[in-house]
Amino acid sequence: MNIDDRIERRLGYDAGMSVLADFEAVSPVTHVDSPVGRGPAIERLLDVFEPAFSGSLPPSVYVYGPKGSGKSAVVSSLFDRLAAHSGPRRAIQTTTRAVEPTIPGFVYVDARRASTRFRLYHAMLAAMSDDSVPDHGIGTEELAASLRDAMRTGPDLVVAVDHANEAETPTAATLIDWLNDVGERLVPAFLGRDPPDAIGWEPETTVEFAKYRRHVLVELLTSRCSTGLGRDALSHDQIREVVEWAAGDAHDALAAVMGAAVNAERSGASTIRSGDVDAGVDGVPRPCVALGRVLALPESRQRLLYELAGLSEDERSTVGVATETIAARSGVDLSASTVRRVLYELADAGLLERVTVRETDGKGRPPSRLVPLFPTVVFSELFDRRTRSG
Secondary structure, three states: HHHHHHHHHHHHOOOOOOOOOOHHHOOOOOOOOOOOOOOOHHHHHHHHHHHHHOOOOOEEEEEEEOOOHHHHHHHHHHHHHHHHHOEOOOOOOOOOOOOOOOOOOEEEEEEEOOOOOOHHHHHHHHHHHOOOOOOOOOOOHHHHHHHHHHHHHHEEEEEEOOOOOOOOOOHHHHHHHHHHHOOOOEEEEEEOOOOOOOOOOOOEEEEOOOOOHHHHHHHHHHHHHHHHHHOOOOOHHHHHHHHHOOOOOOHHHHHHHHHHHHHHHHHHOOOOOOHHHHHHHHHOOOOOOHHHHHHHHOOOHHHHHHHOOOOOOOOOOOOHHHHHHOOOOOOOOOOHHHHHHHHHHHHOOOEEEEEEEOOOOOOOOOOOEEEEEHHHHHHHHHHHHHHHHO
């Protein structure tokens, strides 16, 4: 928030503002331009990339740490800044006519949205070129050839691939094969949660992110809420309460705050009350699946999860009842058997939990119900807003 915005809020220009003043500012899937409280981590990454400032390729690196520790926020922001300095640089005219070195290009790719070889190459080309890259009518090998040409004529490349080794994303070893196929003048920088000895790849160096310390997470939430919520909508004591519960996980803390704000708005309240905070916290499962994983799913699967999240307790009493109810919804064009199959696949992927309803004495699997392992209120709000905006 800039100074003018802060002054206007003090003058009362936002008197009619809702609890959620800026939805994106408190969204757990939004990364701000300047991540809060991660200065030391940024310095460690800059140490790794130091050779690039002299025109050389830095070492390969694996950035790892738990969910909600700021890995994606920091690396995506850092690569965006570094990309602005990469490519041919203007020479400084001196008596010796020295020419400054060419800084390698920096490209950030989210493997959740680039989980195939085609999508990875497409994302890399889109980041490297000002021209649009077609989604259709072009094959993977054509994209690979275009990347090879770009690598031959352009600067060296540092490629950050986020969320490697997840259930829906390629392993580090697979990503290395794909990257090696398009050029030798590039260096990988992978991001994940697994420890280095569990990823099947040996980077030249590693950078570990720890969970947020309590006072740092308080600072982060305060900063995000000062922009995203109406003035005085959430007290400092409430922020500390959420931080204490979140145990260093910024994703869960932001999801709880957004859930509380949505609950307050739906009740017509102008501030977030104690009960809203409780509802926001209760709406975040522990352990919690990151909403980024859910929102990276194909639209049809997100629709099924959206419909499941909106069911009443009776409608979710068993898998059978839930699938029949979802299949009957106007926005779903699938049979009940297909809905059931896809929901089971999402459970196998760890997005839903199958909970036994009751034990039976008969043969076969006892009845079960599906419980979402992600914040359903926040997901539904994100899905609704994206649908309305087209």
